[in-house]
Every structure is written in C-alpha cells, then in structure tokens.
Amino acid sequence: MLVLAVWQLIPTNVTQRVRDAATGRMKDTTIRRVPINLGLDLQGGIHLALEVDPSKGPVPDCADAIQRAEKVVRTRIDEFGTSEPVVQIQGRCRLIVELAGEKDPARAKSIIQRTAFLEFRITDMKNLFRDALPAIDKALQRAGVQASGQGAPAASVTQLFGTDTGKVKASKKPKGKAAAKDTTDLNAPGPLSSLLFQGQVPGEYLVPEEQVPVAESLLARPDVQRLIPRGIELKWGTEVLSRAGRSYRTLYAVEDRPIITGEYLQDAKATREPLTNQSVVNFVLSRRGGRVFERETGRHVNDYMAIILDGRVQGQPPIIKSQIGQRGQIELGAKPLQDAQDLALVLKAGALPAPLTIIEERSIGPSLGQDSIKDGITAGIVGVALVVLIMVTYYRWSGVLAVAALALYVVFTLAGLAGFGFTLTLPGLAGLALSVGIAVDANVLIFERIREELQHGKLVRTAVDEGFKHAMSAIIDSNVSTALTAFILYLVGTGPVQGFAITLIIGIAASMITAIFVVRTFYMIWLDRRPDMATLSV
C-alpha cells in the first residue's frame, strides 16, 4: 500500500498543451511534475460561470442554448493561453469555464463571449493549393528551411489511403463512396509538402499530430502566405483521424468566399433515417437564404462543402449532390447518431448564437497563488512541527511511532489526492494541516487507553492489545461523524470548499488506517523484538 502511495506521487510525465513562445500557437509538451492538480486559487487563473443572456432576446430553452454555447467555446479552446482549459456544463443551463494560468481576463472573456460565426465554403476543387506546393517548398528551401525528414515514406502513404485513383474532380459517385484518393507527388521531400498527406476529399490534407505546430509555423510565414493561390484559404479541421496507429489533424484548402453564412440558417435537427438506417442532419434556411443557397449549390453540384464554425472546419466536408433550396439534408452514412447530433449542434450554434452573460467571475493572479502556496505550506509545516513536538515530548517512544505514522499519513493523503485526481485548493491546504492535528487524535486515544490499562497493572502486551481494542469504538464513531459533515460540505460546496472537504475526508480515512493498522504493526514489531519488556515508553 505504501508502495502504491509513493508510486502515485512520483513525478510523472504529463502531457500539457503549452503556448509555444516562438509561434504563439498551442502545442503539446511533456513535462515532469508531481501529479497533484492545483486549484485555480493556488496556481492562478480564471473561473467563469456563464449563462445565456436573457436581456438579448427571450431564451425558450436554456439547456439547448447552453449546449450550443459550449460547442462554440470548445472550438475556441486553443485560443486561450492555458494548458488545460475546463469547459463544462453545470446543472442544466450554466457553463463553467476554468482557465488555469490565464493572465488576461479581458481577453479570455472576449474570446468566450464573441458571437459564433458559421459559414459554408466550397473546398479547393481544382487543387490549386496542391499545385502551388512545389513553389512554396522552393521558397522555403531558399529561406533555409529544411524538410523535417520525419514524413512517412511514400509507401506508407499508399497503405494509408489505398491506391491512386486519379483526379477527384470528375467524381460523380455518391458521397459515401467518394473516397477517391490522390497521393500524387505530395511526398516530395519539400519542407512543407513532406508534412502533408492528401486526404479523401479534394482540398483535404492530413498532418501528423506531432507535426501540427511545425506546419502551423510554416504556414504562418509571410513568404508562404504570399504563395498560397488567390481565392484559397487554409483552415484547420477539428477532427483527429487515426490511421495505421498514427493520428492526423485535418487541414483544408477552401475557397475564401462563403457560399452562405449562419445568419440564413434557421434550424437543424439530427435524425436517423428509418429506411436506410443512416444518420442525417436536416436543416432549414430562411427564405432569402434558400434563394442564395439554391443559386450557389446549383453551380457547385458534386463539389465538397466545408462547414466552418469560427474558422474551424467541422467534420468532413459533405458532397453537394444536387441543387438545394430552403431545406437540405446532410447524410452521415453509417456514422453514429451522436456525430449527427454534434453536427446539428454546430449548425445551430452558428444559426442561433447564444449570447452569454458572466454571472460569476474569479480571477487570481499567479503571484497571489504562489504566495498562498508558500504561506499555506509554511503554516502547515509549523503546525505539523508543533504536533510532532507535543507528541514526542508527551508520549516519548510511542510518540515517535505516532509521528512516523503521521509521515505515512501525509504520504497517503497526498497520494489519495493524486490517485483520484482531486484538486488541491487553498482551503484544501488548510484542511490538510487541520487533519494532521485531528489525525493524531486516534493515536492519542489509543495511547491514553494503553496508559490506563498499564495503570490497572496489566502486562505490556495485554495493555497494548486492550488499548487498541477499547479505543476502537470511540475512534470509529468520532471519525465517521466528522467525515459525514465533510461529505455534505463536498456535496453542496463550490470548488475551493470542495477541495477542503476532499482533503478532510481523505485525511480522516488515511488517519484511521495509519493509526489503527500502522501504529499497531509498529508496536507488534517493537514488542516482538523485546518480548521481555516490562515497561512501555508511552
């Protein structure tokens, strides 16, 4: 058990998304740290509770609106400068956003409250971007950028996507079978092209997940931007695909002009077609939107249409099969209904933006958090030192046993926090210090009982056994009552207070285990070594 506890506390490699100083983009990095989560009050950061703003129009179904809002905030998650943003719906109609380490509340709030923007754009059907790749590669090579050489050899690409079937443009196949592949000379060892693999849809490229930051920084270069063909823009997708054990992020080359935007969309619903058993999303446009869409789709039959929310392509672009008027249907084939519901949510998020109002905000500067940790730990150490002093002077050798058990107790408690993934908050630190004081209670009860038994003239061995036996009911009763109130506190409390309740509960459990089992084992070892012991240092 001790081994398990220590193992939980060994610094482990934790993958975090960190803002890359060089490019200003988010990337995954791995750092070593003790795996205990610190609350916002300790590491600094922003906690926001948001609700749909009723002052900007009636909210008929707040639960629905908040789901749309959650979807929107999630697509913007990379814009925050924090490692692990928390976005979750609390209760029915409330959105909680927690940004640890975020320093600029105003920026974070504007990102969250910005109105969602949905647009449909035709993908790069003429492969203009692909044709421009050699020029881009050359420009990069001239600028001294080396191919990162990590690109998979061409053979594996063919394995990934099947054989080359030529141009996609002529494709008249139904969408489901539109998996026309094109792996032409993409894998020429250019700095950029070595990172890109042709996807299944024209204008779709796949970038290995670990190469995403490199690709982003290359694409952000002004000399590359200049060479991207006119009328084409690059947009990252939200989906992460995994092929042959590697994961890829999608990158789309799309036209820079939307064929329609979210303001024309009225509603979207996900259903499962009973006849074909396919997941579909039905959407309805406004009358004006219907006219625009009819014209546009008429021109783009058999083209692929990217659904873009806040600059991110959502899912795989569907093919336009025929002219579409006011009512349209997106077929997702055999994909689960959940995917269709997600897509419907995206459409609705763009169509019916849910204006959010902040109902609670807490932001703590990182310096304050560090001060709190420092003060909390100082107070904790001083408090524990006092407890150790009292125990050792009063109970002498038995006190030393109790203190040794106390050290184990602290290890157990921290391991409990790490193991169950609970968060350590400032009140949690107080709870930890407090529970150390309470933890010795069990030992005190036992030692006092042993003293009493010794006083009644019992032998050392018997006194120890009796002491443990008699103290047990008092220990259990008293700890259960404290744990019960802590549990209630956990149920009704908010973040920091829950942290307090959690450390208290884990602390109580750990203290009972150490006091009852550990100290007892120490005694047994001690007494077995000195079976002739007539007096006990208690």
Place this chain on the structure above:
Amino acid sequence: MIRLFANANYDFIKWRRWAYGLTAAIIIPGFALFLVRGLNYSIEFTGGTLIQVQTPQPVGTERLRGALDAAGIRDAEIQQFGAPNEYVIRARLGRANEAVSGSTETTAAAVDSALARALGPAPAYKILRTEAVGPKVGKELQGKAFLAILFSFVVTLVYLAVRFEWRFGLAAVLATVHDILTTIAFIRYLDLEVSLVVVGAVLTMVGYSLNDTIIIFDRVRENLRKFRRQNLYEILNLSINETLPRSVLTHGTTMATTIALVLLAGEVLRPFALVMTFAIFTGTFSSIYIAAPLLMWIEKRWPGEDARGARALRPTGTVPLNPPPSPSPGGGSEVRSKAAV
C-alpha cells in the same frame, strides 16, 4: 514521563450552572447584535465585486477612496489586506449604488479604469484577484449553505440515533446547537467576513465538536455498564476525568495547527482559521459542560431503563473511583499539572 491530568478528579458537573451563565453571557449579546446588524457576508453570498490590488508603495485607503469617488463608485468598502501595500475593494450588490447595481462585471472594469486614472497605468498598481458574483449565484450559494447546515444536522442526528440511544443523541445535538450559537456570536464580535469557506469551518466544527462529545459519551456508556452502583452524576464526572488527558492532548495538537494557520497562512484563510480555533475551544467546553449535564437532565426527565438518572441530582460529593495509582510504570518524572489548559 509527562502525564497531564492523570487520575484527575475534578467535579466538572458541579460547575454546570456557572457554565450555563458563561455561555449565556457570550451568546445573548452576540446574538442580539447578530439580529440587529446581521453578519458581514462575503460577496459570494450578497453578490458584488471584490478586487484585490497591490501597489509598489503603500498608497493609503484614502487615495483609493478618492479615486473611486471620482469615478462615481460610491459605497465600496476599501480595506487594507495583509501587507500594507495590498488593498481589497468590495462593492456589494443590493445597496443604493448606481455603478454597482448595473452589472458586477462592469464594476470590476470601472474600478480598474478608476485606479488607472488615479494611480497611473499598469505598473503603478497590480490587480491580484477579482471576484464578481452575480445576484443569482449569491442567492444560490445562500441556499446551498443553508442546506449544508441543515443536512449535516439531519445526518449526524441519524448517525447518533443509530449509534447511541436517543437520550445521548439529543444531548449531543443540543450541545452542537450551542456550539453553533457561540460561533455565530464569535463571528459577530470579531466582525469576520462570512464566506463559504467560513461556513465550511462551522460545519467542520459541528463534526469536530460532536466527535468530542461522542468520545465522552462512549466512555459514559462503557462506565454505565462497568460501575453498576454509581449514579449518573458520578459516572459523568468519572468519564470526563478519564478522557481529560485525551481531550487536552487532541485539542492541543489541533489548536497548534489552527493557530499556525491563523498566524501564517495569509489573509484569505484567516477568518476560516480563527473560526476553527474558536470552534475547538467551544467544542471542548460544550462536550464537558453542556452535553454531559444535559444528558443528566434528560435522564431525569425521561428515565432510562436503569433509572439511575433519577438519583442524579443528589450530589454526594465525588467518590474516588480509580484504583490507587500503581507505581508509575515508566519510572519517569510524574508531573501533575493542575493548570487549566
């Protein structure tokens, strides 16, 4: 070997009337004050905005006040917080305050710009912490805190009912009510800010004080079985005396940690730590002077099966019940401290 209160034999129960008087003297004025002025609730409960600022040099609350007045933010409380160059500005909702009642969020921005105007741009001051709580969240938290206190009562009652017979349970619960009342009075006297964390401290106190009462009652239960001939008065005294070393030690260690928290853990935790420290004190007091005499009184009103409570109020002086102390087994020095702790 150090032994505190070994074989102590104080007649605690005799002093019960004095104890009642003492707590009444604490509770009644405190509670009257509480009814008249209410408590100093934090913005978590009232709704409002809290901003903690740090300046390179102490600027004084007057200067900040001037800055806020100039911006039309009146009625905000300004308070030095911990270090001399740190201040907390609180603007509560629900007062006649135009700038605040609009939106808690805009208040934070208004305070920020007011400070920037008066003190100069960013390096002249630093916002360390902002809390803005809307009225809705405040109401919810009030409800939650109330529910927490109610639930913890119900749960502990049920637990006591299962573990002890109802007479013990009732006495323990009444002692806990006493603790809550004295703690409210204490909070009122010191005008501590009642935040959710302080409510947490009160709840922890409920558990902790109950814990203490339970340990004494556990001993009473055991002694009632062991000493068939003593009346309840004597058994209560005996039990309190027997558990006295434990009480002193446990409260000593816990108090050591809470006092360390009061002194060292910083301004944010101080109200919590103060309430905890007081709670330990009142919890100990009530288990000895409130819970035990109440148990005796309840036994007298509604006698239990062995009806010893009926004889309870016939004090016969205390009978030394412990066997004569055996020669000190450790052979160390034996200190009998009579100093009250």
